Amino acid sequence: MGEVLFETKGVGKTYGSNTVLHDIDMKIHSGEVIGLIGENGAGKSTLMKLISGVETPSMGEMFYMGKPYVATSIINANKQGIGMVFQEQSLVANLTVAQNIYLGREKKYSKAGLVNWAEMNKDAKKALERVDIKLEPGKKVRDIDMATREMVEIAKVLDVVTEAAEGHAIILLDEPTTVLSDDEIQEMYVQIRKMKAAGNGIVFISHHLDEILAITDTIYVFKDGEETAVFPTAEANIDVLYEKMVGRATTGEFYVEAQQSVPSDKVVLEVDDLSLFGVFNHISFKLHEGEVLGLAGLDGSGAEDVCNCLVGQVAPTEGRILIEGKEVRFGNSYQARKAGILSVPKDRRDEGMVSILSIEDNITISSWEHMKSKGLLSGKKIRQTALKWIKEAGIKCTGPKERISQLSGGNAQKVIFARVLESGCKVLILNHPTRGVDVGAKQEIYRLVREMTAAGHAIIVIGDTLDECLGLSSNVIVFRDGLISGSFDCPVDFKPSQQEVVHFMM
Amino acid sequence: MNNKRRDLIKKMTVSQQFVTQAEDNAKMDKVRRYAPLILLVIMTAIGGISQKNFFSWANIVNIMFQMSIPLVISVGLSFVLLLGSIDLSIEGNMGFAGSLVAFLVVNNSNSNNFGIFGVLIAILIGLAVGTVVGFLHTKGRIASFIVSYAVGCIMTGAAVLIYRGTPIQVKDPMFIAISQGRLFGIPYITLISFAVFIIGAIIMNYTAFGRAVFAIGDNEAAAASTGINITRTKIKVYALCGCTAAIAGVLQCMRLKLGQSNLGLNQMFPVVTAIVLGGGSVSGGKGGSLQTFVGVLIYTELANWLTLMGVDTNLKKVIQGIIIIIAVTLTVEHNRKTVVK
Amino acid sequence: MKQKKFSLSNLSQYMVVISIVLVFLVFTILNPTFISAYSLQNLLVEVSPLVLLAGGLSFIIFTGGIDLGSGAMVSATCVISGLYVSRFGNWIIPIMVVIGVFLGMLNGVIVTKLKIPSFIVTLCTQNLWAFIALYFCPNGSVAVGMEYRKEISWMTSKIAGIPIIFLFAVVVVILLYIFQQYTPSGRAIFAVGANIRSTRLAGVDTDKAQIMAFVVSGACSSLAGALYAYKQKSAVPTIGDALTLSAIASIALGGTSMAGGRGSVLRTTIGVITITAITSGLNMMGVDPLWKDIIIGVILIVAVYLNSDTKGRDIIVK
Amino acid sequence: AGFTAPEGVDPSEYHLAICIHSMDNEYWAQEAKGAQLAAEYYGVEADILTCDSDDNKQIQGIKDYIAQYGDKAIFVVDPSSTANTVNIAETCEDAGVYVSILAHRAEGLYPADYPHFVASLMLDDMAIGKATASALFEAIGGEGQVAELQGLLGDDSATNRHAAFEEALKDYPDIEVVDSQTASWSQSDAMALVENWIVNYPDLKGIFSANDTMALGAVEALKNAGKNGEIKVSGCDGIEAALNAVKDGDLVITNANDGYCIAGYGASYAIQAALGSLDVEGMDPAERLIFCKTTLVTADNADDIISKFIETQDPGYDYSDLSFCIDKYQEDTAEAADEAAE
Ligand SMILES: Nc1ncnc2c1ncn2[C@@H]1O[C@H](COP(=O)(O)OP(=O)(O)OP(=O)(O)O)[C@@H](O)[C@H]1O
Numbered sequence A: 001m002g003e004v005l006f007e008t009k010g011v012g013k014t015y016g017s018n019t020v021l022h023d024i025d026m027k028i029h030s031g032e033v034i035g036l037i038g039e040n041g042a043g044k045s046t047l048m049k050l051i052s053g054v055e056t057p058s059m060g061e062m063f064y065m066g067k068p069y070v071a072t073s074i075i076n077a078n079k080q081g082i083g084m085v086f087q088e089q090s091l092v093a094n095l096t097v098a099q100n101i102y103l104g105r106e107k108k109y110s111k112a113g114l115v116n117w118a119e120m121n122k123d124a125k126k127a128l129e130r131v132d133i134k135l136e137p138g139k140k141v142r143d144i145d146m147a148t149r150e151m152v153e154i155a156k157v158l159d160v161v162t163e164a165a166e167g168h169a170i171i172l173l174d175e176p177t178t179v180l181s182d183d184e185i186q187e188m189y190v191q192i193r194k195m196k197a198a199g200n201g202i203v204f205i206s207h208h209l210d211e212i213l214a215i216t217d218t219i220y221v222f223k224d225g226e227e228t229a230v231f232p233t234a235e236a237n238i239d240v241l242y243e244k245m246v247g248r249a250t251t252g253e254f255y256v257e258a259q260q261s262v263p264s265d266k267v268v269l270e271v272d273d274l275s276l277f278g279v280f281n282h283i284s285f286k287l288h289e290g291e292v293l294g295l296a297g298l299d300g301s302g303a304e305d306v307c308n309c310l311v312g313q314v315a316p317t318e319g320r321i322l323i324e325g326k327e328v329r330f331g332n333s334y335q336a337r338k339a340g341i342l343s344v345p346k347d348r349r350d351e352g353m354v355s356i357l358s359i360e361d362n363i364t365i366s367s368w369e370h371m372k373s374k375g376l377l378s379g380k381k382i383r384q385t386a387l388k389w390i391k392e393a394g395i396k397c398t399g400p401k402e403r404i405s406q407l408s409g410g411n412a413q414k415v416i417f418a419r420v421l422e423s424g425c426k427v428l429i430l431n432h433p434t435r436g437v438d439v440g441a442k443q444e445i446y447r448l449v450r451e452m453t454a455a456g457h458a459i460i461v462i463g464d465t466l467d468e469c470l471g472l473s474s475n476v477i478v479f480r481d482g483l484i485s486g487s488f489d490c491p492v493d494f495k496p497s498q499q500e501v502v503h504f505m506m
Numbered sequence B: 001m002n003n004k005r006r007d008l009i010k011k012m013t014v015s016q017q018f019v020t021q022a023e024d025n026a027k028m029d030k031v032r033r034y035a036p037l038i039l040l041v042i043m044t045a046i047g048g049i050s051q052k053n054f055f056s057w058a059n060i061v062n063i064m065f066q067m068s069i070p071l072v073i074s075v076g077l078s079f080v081l082l083l084g085s086i087d088l089s090i091e092g093n094m095g096f097a098g099s100l101v102a103f104l105v106v107n108n109s110n111s112n113n114f115g116i117f118g119v120l121i122a123i124l125i126g127l128a129v130g131t132v133v134g135f136l137h138t139k140g141r142i143a144s145f146i147v148s149y150a151v152g153c154i155m156t157g158a159a160v161l162i163y164r165g166t167p168i169q170v171k172d173p174m175f176i177a178i179s180q181g182r183l184f185g186i187p188y189i190t191l192i193s194f195a196v197f198i199i200g201a202i203i204m205n206y207t208a209f210g211r212a213v214f215a216i217g218d219n220e221a222a223a224a225s226t227g228i229n230i231t232r233t234k235i236k237v238y239a240l241c242g243c244t245a246a247i248a249g250v251l252q253c254m255r256l257k258l259g260q261s262n263l264g265l266n267q268m269f270p271v272v273t274a275i276v277l278g279g280g281s282v283s284g285g286k287g288g289s290l291q292t293f294v295g296v297l298i299y300t301e302l303a304n305w306l307t308l309m310g311v312d313t314n315l316k317k318v319i320q321g322i323i324i325i326i327a328v329t330l331t332v333e334h335n336r337k338t339v340v341k
Numbered sequence C: 001m002k003q004k005k006f007s008l009s010n011l012s013q014y015m016v017v018i019s020i021v022l023v024f025l026v027f028t029i030l031n032p033t034f035i036s037a038y039s040l041q042n043l044l045v046e047v048s049p050l051v052l053l054a055g056g057l058s059f060i061i062f063t064g065g066i067d068l069g070s071g072a073m074v075s076a077t078c079v080i081s082g083l084y085v086s087r088f089g090n091w092i093i094p095i096m097v098v099i100g101v102f103l104g105m106l107n108g109v110i111v112t113k114l115k116i117p118s119f120i121v122t123l124c125t126q127n128l129w130a131f132i133a134l135y136f137c138p139n140g141s142v143a144v145g146m147e148y149r150k151e152i153s154w155m156t157s158k159i160a161g162i163p164i165i166f167l168f169a170v171v172v173v174i175l176l177y178i179f180q181q182y183t184p185s186g187r188a189i190f191a192v193g194a195n196i197r198s199t200r201l202a203g204v205d206t207d208k209a210q211i212m213a214f215v216v217s218g219a220c221s222s223l224a225g226a227l228y229a230y231k232q233k234s235a236v237p238t239i240g241d242a243l244t245l246s247a248i249a250s251i252a253l254g255g256t257s258m259a260g261g262r263g264s265v266l267r268t269t270i271g272v273i274t275i276t277a278i279t280s281g282l283n284m285m286g287v288d289p290l291w292k293d294i295i296i297g298v299i300l301i302v303a304v305y306l307n308s309d310t311k312g313r314d315i316i317v318k
Numbered sequence D: 001a002g003f004t005a006p007e008g009v010d011p012s013e014y015h016l017a018i019c020i021h022s023m024d025n026e027y028w029a030q031e032a033k034g035a036q037l038a039a040e041y042y043g044v045e046a047d048i049l050t051c052d053s054d055d056n057k058q059i060q061g062i063k064d065y066i067a068q069y070g071d072k073a074i075f076v077v078d079p080s081s082t083a084n085t086v087n088i089a090e091t092c093e094d095a096g097v098y099v100s101i102l103a104h105r106a107e108g109l110y111p112a113d114y115p116h117f118v119a120s121l122m123l124d125d126m127a128i129g130k131a132t133a134s135a136l137f138e139a140i141g142g143e144g145q146v147a148e149l150q151g152l153l154g155d156d157s158a159t160n161r162h163a164a165f166e167e168a169l170k171d172y173p174d175i176e177v178v179d180s181q182t183a184s185w186s187q188s189d190a191m192a193l194v195e196n197w198i199v200n201y202p203d204l205k206g207i208f209s210a211n212d213t214m215a216l217g218a219v220e221a222l223k224n225a226g227k228n229g230e231i232k233v234s235g236c237d238g239i240e241a242a243l244n245a246v247k248d249g250d251l252v253i254t255n256a257n258d259g260y261c262i263a264g265y266g267a268s269y270a271i272q273a274a275l276g277s278l279d280v281e282g283m284d285p286a287e288r289l290i291f292c293k294t295t296l297v298t299a300d301n302a303d304d305i306i307s308k309f310i311e312t313q314d315p316g317y318d319y320s321d322l323s324f325c326i327d328k329y330q331e332d333t334a335e336a337a338d339e340a341a342e
């Protein structure tokens, strides 16, 4: 490890009256990879945004190469030698790879205002080769897969910062591996090591602790916007990291396992030899009353796509879906709901919340048919239902008329849970139900899941983490490459270990 | 899918299936990309077969002449549509520029003789009006539909103010020369419109600004995060659109040698349709200059052909509408997740 | 829990009411006859059909779509009503509603099933409605027969000084308000405009909601067409030409977001009254017609700027 | 000759509303000017109300004006459509204000039935259209191919002029009409149509246009194709550009509709009625149904017309002499009116 490249001293950020980050001291050395971990909402991305110029710090100061550092915009930070790969991909799909890499920096290739695309493509090719990908730079981003896009983003950032600060750049990677397969992650490691060898400083954020252990040199742990621990990776193992992150060692209590119900024999949903061309094949399983069925699998393994079929978003190419023994077919989520299946979607902002509507509308949207009196919707019923759920699920808000978009992530998620529970659907599909939700709210959501099963609902869960999947489920099915690769019983006291399950995922 | 292929597919692993599917999709994309061109070829063939005069040089010149003004309008408008916005001020802007230029060059109602400077003044004012539309839209955060409609009203009113009821006749020798001039049999006005179009195409395809417009239309948030100045880009787009509308107004004035507020009447929506026919999208991010050219050509040929066929004007519009719906159905991407409003 | 903070941003909610009061105030000060009984009665007659048209069209705008052909639909139905009211009597009104439902459904089905943006679909169907209007009335407006004028004049006559046509409009607005506020379809229309993906995944039939919006709008436009026929006592094939944009402008003036998801028919109603009052006021003052377009354009920009509640920095305005 | 208002009547208390389609058209602007001149002559105030050819907007404007000035309002209206004339007459009757209606009159609508509907002043579209069409046919030698540019479909001037064209054809069996389409009164639409016709009908000899604007579009198209003079064009209305075109030989003929006359005298009828110097009830019903004077314009008289109407912007009519404008009475219809009155 070389000299200190970058340093933050007492940096923090407040949004309104809400302090989301404070008092962060971090040193990034030349040739060092820092691992940054912490629960959702802990403030990791916020710190990255402060360093990369997206946001300005509310307190504290930063130093780069020993000099005070202020970044007024991303472009400005880039010019100084600091670049960031965002958590949500920021490529523009209808432009080519080269145009994306140089978006906002076309000047270099312009003569009299006209851009020389050929020259840009040539340079883009070099930039791509730097991260070892062979890709036609004239290809539109919408035509390339997610993993390649991630590498293009890295190539873009690398190109920006090395231009400005060869050998002493700072590269911030915010969850770069979420969309990658195992092989692709290994490829990413190679790139990170290369950047590191060149003398740059790197910050690597991931929720996968094994990745943190594999690639980083130093680990920073954030909790509720504070830096709670810093230590060399050599001294860490998964258990230590877990404890430092969550604050307790065991997971038993966490998932309210004591209340895990034993599924009855009554089959609510049967999936029979379901296939979706190019996505998954020959999927069959049964879901019983009171059961929580976990679907585990890497991204792209087909687990989520099965759920998409079950909620009518995509029509399967082969196979049958039966509810309580009766075959059902649906072309949209409306028909799926009528048949008794409703989901808590994965992408809360775009697929879950009907953003500019009120909490009460969001809670009752799937059950307006039942909110009538004398043939008309009853405002009173709607309000009472909303109030009931606000109390029962502990939704923090100013009232049922508040817009859902003004709620915090966890509370918005509770609203969506209230919606599916109110809908009267038997089969509930929870797709990453705790994504972007903090510990406290998480626990309440787990409690809600237990209450649902106790009330006779049947639930399919795709966990945000494997741990969550195992903790919540009474049975787990593992997917690999579009096929079911294994299944486990998960009774309260004999949960399979993560390693056992992971074995079937890879 | 025939049975053999079906069996084959059943035996494939998911990843093999995925590859097949990706290839199929790519093929469909290609078909969709070339659909407007195919449509154009088919139209041209039908036109040629059904009407003996369709391929006569005179008719080809007619088509070129008639597509000139829509083509000029399409230059600015296609940028606006790329943003996913709309500019309803085009018609008013055209009328104003046409009336103003008639007022400034040699005419029957006053002794002005600004010549080419008159043309420049009219175009610059069009540009300024576009800038105002863009400014009100972005800074005032008012939907472009409304701002541009209101500004269009204002410009129509302002145009009438210039000539107070008696439209101005243009007597300028330059205007007469340009409107009647031919180079290799091609009207000057057409050549001018092609030149404007080519400049527009260069701006769209070979400048940073052009790329920024694509980026904003596709994903405004992502574009903002790469540091593109959204507001300034949008204002520039409206300025450009105002500018081309004014050029179209001046050309229309040259064509008719008359300055009147209704020079732009009913000129905008056909161009929107033409852009969409070429594969552009009214919700932004899709389209291109060549596609626009093809779209304008399809639209003009269709109108020309229906005229040659002697189809009643109103029925003509209905037929155009139906053909457009069919064409758009073929060129729009369809999957379950597509959101249309 | 039910505390309401009264802040400047809340003010924009009431801006629409403030602006109509302001308009009446200004015109009355400039010209006291503006609020004479005759003038107000005229205003009520004048706004009625436009309220229906804009009220119906609002629902399409709530979904985030648009109907550029609603004015032409008014022309078509005005023509049919005007020509056949002598044959069907007052039954023409329900007949028009049925026809409107059908025409609206045609739009809605094309938009949702063929997945073509409403902007394009209605641009095309507009030509169809215009064609129908001119097909029935190739030679321009046709007046209802002299002998039949008396029989349809009840619509513009007055009960206790209030024109019946306005009562008619009030009833329809109430029905629309009930639909908007108290039926699942009505609420679903807003949800579609707010976020169609989420709404779809919440198990709402978004296709149906979108089609419903077009159907309601179709029915209202056709009803407006019939009312125009009663009001003008003739079949006027060009009556709707300028109405689409006036209706959209009224909706925007009411503060309804063009992006969908927010708004109300009540706001639209106020918007229509405001815009009509402005034109009437200018007419009464004998403003030079050369300036009228310009004045209306300026007022429109200012009013929409003040009334729209889309000032949040995070909302993308297109 | 001067005009003195009856005892106790102050003309300046009265307000004349000049209701026209729009200011965006030379002919309507001429009407507005004529009515303004008349108002000036009588000393009444005048305002212009436009309606963009919208029936509803026109009625709205009239009612607003009545709301403002009550029985001190006077109207001279170029109606947005024929059908609207009944509404105009009724609205004014209900409010007790005097009105003259120009250029249109619905079937069965007679001033005699409405004490405040002073007079209907019409242009004899049939005669004018027939005259221009015949002049065109003569210019091409009475035989050969012609095409017709119609006005906006749905507009009744367009309908009348089309009918007149058909009527004129009856006398010329050797004229072949190859196409007849609408260019919606628009110069640019007409230009596009004619461009196509030139290609499609190489033997085309004449183009009948329902108004001057379209005729000028046709001339531009012909000039571009080098066929100006070879193919003859006729127009109608008498706008400045068309008068010049007639003078230059680009147009065979047009008709000066003379807005100063029809609107100026229309206004005069209504104003005199309102001021009490014209006894409307005492008039012969037939005298309230007037065809106004117009002038056919050919190369021979183009210069005179231009200097009279265009250059001075005031033909110097004596608006006190109401009979000046009368070409003839709408006699056939006047008889019907008599019958209706019985
Ligand atoms: N613009 C904002 N306004 C208000 N609060 C914000 C804003 N941006 C972030 N926050 C809040 O700041 C906190 C820290 O968020 P941050 O995105 O840094 O979390 P994170 O650790 O990156 O989480 P994740 O693991 O989900 O990426 C969260 O509570 C978040 O809701």
Ligand SMILES: Nc1ncnc2c1ncn2[C@@H]1O[C@H](COP(=O)(O)OP(=O)(O)OP(=O)(O)O)[C@@H](O)[C@H]1O
Binding pocket: A015, A016, A018, A041, A405, A406, A407, A408, A409, A410, A411, A436, A437, A438, A441, C314
């Ligand atoms: N863009 C914004 N502007 C202003 N306030 C915001 C914005 N986004 C979020 N907030 C407010 O900031 C607070 C934090 O919201 P956020 O969703 O980031 O919380 P969070 O920490 O992720 O919550 P949770 O723990 O429930 O996930 C909320 O009260 C929210 O209303």
Ligand SMILES: [Mg+2]
Binding pocket: A040, A041, A409, A410, A436, A437, A438
């Ligand atoms: Mg959060």
Ligand SMILES: [Mg+2]
Binding pocket: A044, A045, A046, A087, A174
């Ligand atoms: Mg983050």
